[in-house]
Amino acid sequence: MGRKGKISGSEKIATIEKYLRGEDSLNHLATVLDVHISSVQQWLQTYQSLGPEGLLSASKNSAYPAELKDAAVKDYLVGAGSYMEICKRYGIKSTRQLRHWVMKYTGHETLKSSGTGGVAAMTKGRATTFDERVEIVKYCIEHQSNYAETAQKFQVSYQQVYSWTNKYLDDG
Template sequence: MFKRKVSSEEKITAVESYLNGDRQLHTILEQYGIAKESFRTWVRNYQIFGGEGLRDKHRKASYSAQTQTAAVKDYLSGAGSQADICKKYKIYSRSQLQNWIKMYNSHRELRPSRGRGSDIYMTKGRNTTYEERVEIVSYCIEHGNDYTAAIEKYGVSYQQIYSWVRKYNEKGAEGLVDKRGKRKPESEMTELEKLRAENRVLEARNKRLELECAVLKKLEEIEGRWR
């Protein structure tokens, strides 16, 4: 099965032909090279938002903190499956709902979401020390690569955080060393200092993984009620 980018118009045509009974599911999946779950998402978004729900610009939808909290509480109380809750609150994707659930269960504040194109991504970068970069990357990883939260907390740019996390994933704590400029290079840090920085980020990653395992276990229990 091949994969290619499917246009908004193709998605709408495929969903409408399926709902009208003109085409069978397996022929649509084969034509567009998509998985069954992906097509189910198209159908759900079409039923909730109409044709606009399958256009890229619709992903800019924003949700208040109250809406996020209500959706999470409804789901955790067993008021419906994830698909049911997404339909009720007009949530574009289940992954978005799942992210809110993780934040709620980890006692993190649910903030109004701005959708793509938010001015949060226009935040300018600033100079940082090695210790700051370690702290920022640790925070970002511990919180599920929540770049927006890190931008708001530390006042750095999206490009900076994305680059630091990528470099850490590629090279470890060594990737966060800034070797530019004439001041004493950070590369002269002792191995002990680098090891401490590495351990700090690894501890943050372990905390995130432990939380994700606990949340996934809870979600599986809840989803089991709707199977």
């Protein structure tokens, strides 16, 4: 995949600096450059958190440690800020990157350090027998539908417990 964007890094810097000097609006600048307003907002966020050099084209992807990813995702999930605010706080270049981590985390996937492996954030689903599923569902119902506790106890994903329990409650 190519790394060359439609707008050069120097054009992005000039655009954001023009906005910061109060010479133009983000909306008008986006129209002039024929890009979506969200792109210009992303450039502004990157400029504010990483400085002008953050807008220059990188020769390789940024690497983030698993601890930073985990902390940023947890901050977002507890409502400690918007995607943009959390990206600024942790020096993450793109809100798209943070959204991807949040989706992985809530989908029970592992958040790893970039390129180095890492620690599991949540349990991944596993194969189970019918009898095992019945036992899991009964446990879940007996514990006031505490899906997270049940998933942890039986080493299955939250989604599996949720799905099995709801099927049982709907269909018997």
